Amino acid sequence: MNFLHQLLEKQRPLFEKGGKFEQFYYVFEAAETFLFTPPSTTPARGAQIRDAIDLKRMMMTVVIAMLPCLFYGMWNVGHQHYLAIGQEADFLTKFILGLKHTLPIILVAYASGGLVEVIFAIMRKHPINEGFLVTGMLIPLVMPVTIPLWQVAVATIFAVLVAKEVFGGTGMNILNVALTARAFLYFAYPTEISGSVWTFLGEGATTVDGYSGATALAIIAETSATKGSNFMPGAAVAALNSVSWAPGLFSFENLFMGAIPGSIGETSTLMCLIGAAILIATGVGSWKIIVSVFAGAYLTGLLVNAVAVNAYMDLPAHYHLVIGGLAFGAVFMATDPVSASHTETGKWIYGFFIGFFTIIIRVFNPAYPEGIMLAILLMNVFAPLIDYYVVQANKNRRLSRATV
């Protein structure tokens, strides 16, 4: 591989100061460091050896942790399609159909976001950061498969620009970039990201009798709204189980497995847990955040159960953990180290409140069927405040020591 490196190095003068493509230096740098760990050595003073880790490897770990969700999601896109039109299909057919409709979304997200990254790297003269490896994968996974590609591009560009670059780029952002993209679509183009958009049906396809593309969240919300306070205990679960066009679609087991309508990558709690296992085992994702989001959601679920006055409040707490995007958000979105709380104590508080607000938004807010997105964005905003108090406590310990 040495000849390739030498070939690249021969081009280096073109990109260095005074070279023809001077302004593209960081594009060159990104390409070269992608292929080769650079021959840079430690400075004369300070640590003379360095850990084997680098940011690329760390980000790659997150991408790999997302792969189970992605592959399952691809299969599920096909599965939901054939379920809706009432046809049988084998595993591969379903997967390939999903692949065909998912891949363009992924490519568009990477291309549009990557373009913004490159432009800013050139303008601001800073290296292209590896963080987008993760963001570019997260965005497709939280989109419905029917999303128009131009909307993916617009949302990604908006998110990278407004959520990240205006704050100074990677490491400086306050909001989670991928969730900002989704929130943007949610408020700018609500019809394409809510309602019956979760299943790809195809042109002129006829659906099975009684078909409805509603998600579990929508069914529960509707049950709750129509029945009001005259609900029977267990009405929400009964409504989920009475889906007539596909029996057992919203059974607890199936909700956990994830063969249900929803965004591409977020339906399967099981796959999210596999991702969580990878993130926790490698130490890349904070287990404190993941655990505390689930704990916060579960405890809040129990709390609203105890004082239930409608069907949604009565929904068993463990159902909350498997419906909607809670698991995906807890594992991949809340753990984004930049927008999460930076202190270890803060991570517990931050995660717990994400879980708490998710359930509160789901149960009490009729406008938004899903709460995790807004809960994480809200806690992103509060994370610096949490950190402030944790850091202040450290400072106070030091001060009180001095006065004793």
Added chain:
Amino acid sequence: MSEVIKLKKGFNINLAGKAATRLAEHTPETVAIKFDDFPGLYRPKILVKEGDAVKAGSPLFFDKAIEKVIYASPVSGEVVAVKRGEKRKPIEIVILCDKTIEYTEHRRFTISDIANISAQDAINHMVSSGVWPQIVQRPYGIVADPDIAPRNIFISTFDTSPLAPDFEFVFKGQEQYFQVGVDILRKVGKCDVHIGLNAGAEISKVFGSVKNAKLHRFIGPHPAGNVGVQIHHIAPINKGDIVWTLHPYGVIQIGKLFLEGRYDASKTIAVVGSELKQPQYYKTVLGANISKLIANNLKSEHVRYISGNVLVGQKIAANGHLGFYDHMLTVIPEGDKPRFFLTEGWLAPVVKRLSFHRALGLLSFLNGNKEYVLDTSTNGEERAFVATGTFEQVVPMDILPMHLIKAILANDYDGMEALGIYEVVEEDLALCEFIDVSKQPIQQILRQGINMMRES
């Protein structure tokens, strides 16, 4: 014996090339005193010029901020170079060594003399003989001011850094000097002397039975042996506190000054590292030239010579000199080779390179007690701070390193002070620099912060 202070946080870096317990004599051609070894120097006034003959203990320079403290020649010989850099900034003074060392003779004290000497007389004796720069004050990690009394004095008697010399071997048989050094320090500091002992090894023959000092035992991974970490757990440094720290070498040197009447700069060092044929100990002298130590002793050609350990040391040339406070020479391979991303780079599984992390493909945590051959590659490029919560895992102190570093970068003086900048010097955060995913120069940033606090 006091109870054992157990430290859990930290990380041991187990490198190949440990010193065999064998001692050889080494007489260097030249020695040098390098000005960069004293980060607190204000404006040094050099007292010698090229061609001057000096004795061991003759003053070479002093600092205009603390005029009475002289920095002495470690050997007798001829000053062959006074090197200066830009704006005549002094870099080093090089002395060609005599065959046999002649000493500046000082008064010899008996044990009863030492008991009766006044604190001021002892200080005057120390500052004018060359031993004083061994006393390093915290905050800031600079040579102590003899006019400011410390709150406490701290001595760590073991070193947990990679390939560190074994003090039991290096200071064997020096108990008497160490005891006298402790007694003198207690007298001149008018305060308690705290000594950190290694609870992970047998009771120290050299340090374990020292009197007139408070003994504390520590156990844990590196940096448990750092005096800064020990201070934090014994009596942490608060705003306004001054404490003194000494390496056992400095304590023994003080003891020798009083008992023998000489500034004795002889030093036993460990010459270690994976690229040496025979890593072992050498009895040499402070600031010794290393060329004879490495001649015919190298396994490979493309290596880096480090004065000190691999975490806080300094790169020196093949004919360079050891640093003033360093007790080891480490030789490791240079790592200036590109690595293809699929075969050795960021997508490949890595077994041979040590990592504190377990991110995908980093398998070194499976290796147990394997000894590593690590090179000087940065293993990646400098990036913005992204990862959180890892620095805290290698700093066994109630300090938030990431927040401290960010306060320094933001020029936030109040923040630095409140987050504990007085408690740390470079070596205490060196592991953060090693494990940092973003490859930031943590130690350099910390020193900038310390300098900002000193100048404010």
